Amino acid sequence: MSEATIQEYDENLMALLEAIWGEGFMSPGGTAEVDRYLDGIDLNGQSVLDIGCGLGGVDLHLAQHHDVARVIGIDIDQALIQRCDQLAEKYQATEQLEFRCVEPGPLPFKAASFGIVTSKDSIIHITDKQALSQDIFRILEPGGWFAASDWLAGYEDQPSAEMQAYIDAEGLDFNLASATIYADALQAAGFVDIGIVDRNQWYRQQARVEREQLTGALSEGLASNLGTDFLDHQIDIWNKMISALDQGQLRPTHLRAHKPLSP
Numbered sequence: 001m002s003e004a005t006i007q008e009y010d011e012n013l014m015a016l017l018e019a020i021w022g023e024g025f026m027s028p029g030g031t032a033e034v035d036r037y038l039d040g041i042d043l044n045g046q047s048v049l050d051i052g053c054g055l056g057g058v059d060l061h062l063a064q065h066h067d068v069a070r071v072i073g074i075d076i077d078q079a080l081i082q083r084c085d086q087l088a089e090k091y092q093a094t095e096q097l098e099f100r101c102v103e104p105g106p107l108p109f110k111a112a113s114f115g116i117v118t119s120k121d122s123i124i125h126i127t128d129k130q131a132l133s134q135d136i137f138r139i140l141e142p143g144g145w146f147a148a149s150d151w152l153a154g155y156e157d158q159p160s161a162e163m164q165a166y167i168d169a170e171g172l173d174f175n176l177a178s179a180t181i182y183a184d185a186l187q188a189a190g191f192v193d194i195g196i197v198d199r200n201q202w203y204r205q206q207a208r209v210e211r212e213q214l215t216g217a218l219s220e221g222l223a224s225n226l227g228t229d230f231l232d233h234q235i236d237i238w239n240k241m242i243s244a245l246d247q248g249q250l251r252p253t254h255l256r257a258h259k260p261l262s263p
């Protein structure tokens, strides 16, 4: 296991994200959204890799509700990996779940190690979508599936001023790319049956519900636990994110691609 200690998401941010998005989740939509992007893919008995497992909510859901043989969740943040281990223990899912801290870069697995590679809203942090697509193709068994969701750019070149303001406010290491870039990268890697489903309309509505929670039902508890300044900053981020969503600059998207049985 690597001793990588990259930590972009601090304790306060994780507490707020889990309050909005549910235990184990650092991305929107919860288990229902996971089921949507995996819809129609048979996970029964499969060996699954989750890239950017965060707090482990996706992995626990796969273990509890999809009859997978095992899930390996990888992340570059050792503190998150510890939280994933605690989640697996809490729900007695340690036999199916394994979490590893990795260095950013090539995936540390042999060719054809997994039947399914998944990722929820983490590939935004990985700059080279072409190299990643090739690496996912390499570690998938023939006939295997890549199925994920991610934050995509609704622009090819430069973001709008509002989108840039949102990215700056987040202050995270974002490397957004358009659907064209993802599709080209997956195709060049050798994938077929590439599917791209835009979720912008859904999340435009959902983000407003989340903002209402931040300013309403969750506000008092979050302010007393995390501080008013922190909460106000997060509400400002949500406002900027909603502008970027409304402009179509920020596009949550489901991605899937199939590794052919024979080359």
Ligand SMILES: C[S@@+](CC[C@H](N)C(=O)[O-])C[C@H]1O[C@@H](n2cnc3c(N)ncnc32)[C@H](O)[C@@H]1O
Binding pocket: 008, 009, 024, 025, 026, 027, 051, 052, 053, 054, 055, 056, 057, 058, 074, 075, 076, 077, 080, 103, 104, 105, 119, 120, 121, 122, 123, 125, 126
């Ligand atoms: C927005 S969180 C999503 C976490 C989780 N998939 C979820 O939906 O709750 C993005 C995660 O990607 C991780 N990450 C960033 N760069 C990575 C890389 N190169 N390899 C693996 N994980 C990475 C971050 O540490 C973080 O946990």
